[in-house]
Amino acid sequence: MRMSEKFRTLRFRLAAWYAVVGILLLAGFSAALYFYVSGTMARPLDHELRQDLAAVRSRLVVQPDGELQWEGTKMSDTAPWDAGNPWFELWDEQGRLVRRFWPLADSSLKQLPVAPVRDRETLSVFYVADEVRLRVLSVPFPVPGRSETWMIRVMRIHQPAAGALGALRLIILIALPVVIALLVAGGYVLTRRWLKPLDDMVAAADRITADDLGRRLPVTNPQDELGRLAAVFNVTLGRLEDSFTALDRFVADASHELRTPLTTLRSVGEVGLRGERTPAEYRETIGSMLEEAHRLQLLVQRLLELASTESGAPPLNREPIRIDEYVTRCVEELGILAEMRQQRIVLGLVPCKTATDPVIFRQAFQNILDNAIKFSPDGSTIAVTVREDEGSCQVAVRDQGPGISPEYQARITERFFRPESALGRGRRGFGLGLAITKAYMHLLGGTLSHEPVAPHGSMFKLTLPKL
Numbered sequence: 001m002r003m004s005e006k007f008r009t010l011r012f013r014l015a016a017w018y019a020v021v022g023i024l025l026l027a028g029f030s031a032a033l034y035f036y037v038s039g040t041m042a043r044p045l046d047h048e049l050r051q052d053l054a055a056v057r058s059r060l061v062v063q064p065d066g067e068l069q070w071e072g073t074k075m076s077d078t079a080p081w082d083a084g085n086p087w088f089e090l091w092d093e094q095g096r097l098v099r100r101f102w103p104l105a106d107s108s109l110k111q112l113p114v115a116p117v118r119d120r121e122t123l124s125v126f127y128v129a130d131e132v133r134l135r136v137l138s139v140p141f142p143v144p145g146r147s148e149t150w151m152i153r154v155m156r157i158h159q160p161a162a163g164a165l166g167a168l169r170l171i172i173l174i175a176l177p178v179v180i181a182l183l184v185a186g187g188y189v190l191t192r193r194w195l196k197p198l199d200d201m202v203a204a205a206d207r208i209t210a211d212d213l214g215r216r217l218p219v220t221n222p223q224d225e226l227g228r229l230a231a232v233f234n235v236t237l238g239r240l241e242d243s244f245t246a247l248d249r250f251v252a253d254a255s256h257e258l259r260t261p262l263t264t265l266r267s268v269g270e271v272g273l274r275g276e277r278t279p280a281e282y283r284e285t286i287g288s289m290l291e292e293a294h295r296l297q298l299l300v301q302r303l304l305e306l307a308s309t310e311s312g313a314p315p316l317n318r319e320p321i322r323i324d325e326y327v328t329r330c331v332e333e334l335g336i337l338a339e340m341r342q343q344r345i346v347l348g349l350v351p352c353k354t355a356t357d358p359v360i361f362r363q364a365f366q367n368i369l370d371n372a373i374k375f376s377p378d379g380s381t382i383a384v385t386v387r388e389d390e391g392s393c394q395v396a397v398r399d400q401g402p403g404i405s406p407e408y409q410a411r412i413t414e415r416f417f418r419p420e421s422a423l424g425r426g427r428r429g430f431g432l433g434l435a436i437t438k439a440y441m442h443l444l445g446g447t448l449s450h451e452p453v454a455p456h457g458s459m460f461k462l463t464l465p466k467l
Contacts, residue, residue: 014187014191014195018183018187018190018191019180019183019184019187022180022183022184022187023180023183026176026179026180026183027176030172030176033168033172045135045156045158046123046135046137048156049123049135049136049137049154049155049156050137052086052087052088052137052154052156053086053088053137053139053152053154055086056086056088056152056154057141057152059071060088062090062143062144062146062150063145064144064145064146066146068090068098068099070085075099075101077099080103081101081102081103082103083103085101086154087101087102087103087154087155087156088100088101088102088152088153088154088155089101089113089152089153089155090141090150090151090152091115091116091150091151091152091153092148092150093118093148093149093150095115095118096115097115098150102155104128104132108129109128109129109132110128110129110130111126111127111128112128113126113128113134113136113153113155115151116138116151116153117138118151119140119149120138120140121137121138121139121140122137122138123135123136123137123138124136124138125158132157133157133158134155134156134157134158135155135156135158136153136154136155136156137153137154137155138151138152138153139151139152139153140152197218197220197221197226197227197230198226200217200218200220201217201218201226201229201230201233204216204217204218205217205233208237210244213237213240213241213244214241215237216234216237216238217230217233217234217237218230219231219234262296265289265292265293265296268285268288268289268292269285269289271285272285272286316357316360316443316444317357317358317359318355318356318357319355319356319357319358320353320354320355320467321353321354321355321356321358321361322351322352322353323352323353323354323386323393323395323464324349324350324351324352324386326358326361326362327347327349327365327384327386327395328347328349330362330365330366330369331345331347331369331384333366334366334369334370334373337370337373338373338382341373341376341378341379342378342379343373343376343378343379343380343381343382344380344381344382345381345382345383345384346381346382346383346384347384347385348383348384348385348386348387349384349385349386350386350387350388352386352387352388352393352466353393353466353467354393354464354465354466354467355465355467356444356446356464357444360440360443360444361440361444361462361464363436363437363440364436364437364440364441364444364448364462365395365397365462367433367434367436367437367440368397368433368434368437368448368460368462369382369384369397370433371399371433371434371460372397372398372399372401372458372460375399375401375402376399376400376401376457377400377401380399380400380401381400382397382398382399382400383396383397383398384396384397384398385398388466389463391465391466392463392464392465392466393463393464393465393466394461394462394463395461395462395463395464396459396460396461396462397459397460398453398457398458398459399453399457399458399459400453400456400457401456401457401458402456403452403453403456403457403458404450404452404458406452409450409452412434412450413434413435413437413438413448414435417435434448434460437462441462441463441464444464445464445465446462446463446464446465447461447462447463448460448461448462448463449461449463
């Protein structure tokens, strides 16, 4: 796999997103931790600065002539400042340093604090040497008797906190890249492991061909998303295999059904041409050929009807009709076939209205009625009923034929299927009538069902939604 293609894989994108999100979360956590710790460490020091400010205000007095007194004693310009006293500075209104009281020697420092911001309380940090960090609090300081507001700044060494924060920064800077590297590597390993079932599915799917549809995708864990996806694909593959099997069976059965009349046509023609025949014999030969040609034409027509209905091609023209009245007209049309065999069709109808395509429904109903006439014995009775049942209209045709064996009942709507009881009868069929009827009912939004009748016979039901 080329590098550009590898970067577009799901595994790489998951690992990249995992790493990016992890880096952002770690960086945010580290920053929040640093600022929280720094604020927490500075908070006690700020409290101590407030205490120092209160002590300075209570003990420092500025005389009108500018003299500074500490606890009632004049403050010396040369005496060193006791380290136990608060450290502070005084700045006048012009931003000039009045006095600085701390035990540090100015000559040993690299830089000194600059003037504070006028008339505003501020907290800040100053680096006065490489290892000396001061945290300072600056506040306005009104001078009594002079109508002036100076600035007083109290200070404390911030070095212990600075060292701790420096160590924390060092830990973050060293640990963060290591954790990020582990995060990226771990993300890649985890995504590779999590997506291994997907690789197995791809490999298995790549081996599936039209000649080997029995293979299935491996299902490692049927409870997770990949397992459910593989299960759905396996169901789809099963349906596809069934469709290919049915197609192969259909082609074989259609070839067999087409071959029989074609062979008969050729045989009859060859026999008729073998010698001189009388006109009556030629008429008989031509009649036999026309009979087989008609049978071939009917078979082709039925195959076209089946293909048309199963593909959903016929346009539907739904309209409200009275099922009972429509069934009565259809029975009258096919009654001549029953009379030829001394059969009687008994009607039991109740008014029932539905919205359907009359032409397609007529074909579906005539298919099952024609089967009942065809397979019932001479002189028998065929019952046709129409009734309502839980919001639907049911049309039932019950015959007194040989019935359908239990082992064949699940296959009666398959193409070209004919039960053994239907073979060898005087009227031959193609085994397509019920398959076409089922397709018609599916197209109309209804169903075709079958029930055996004791002691012998069958009942077929057409069910449509009631209007």
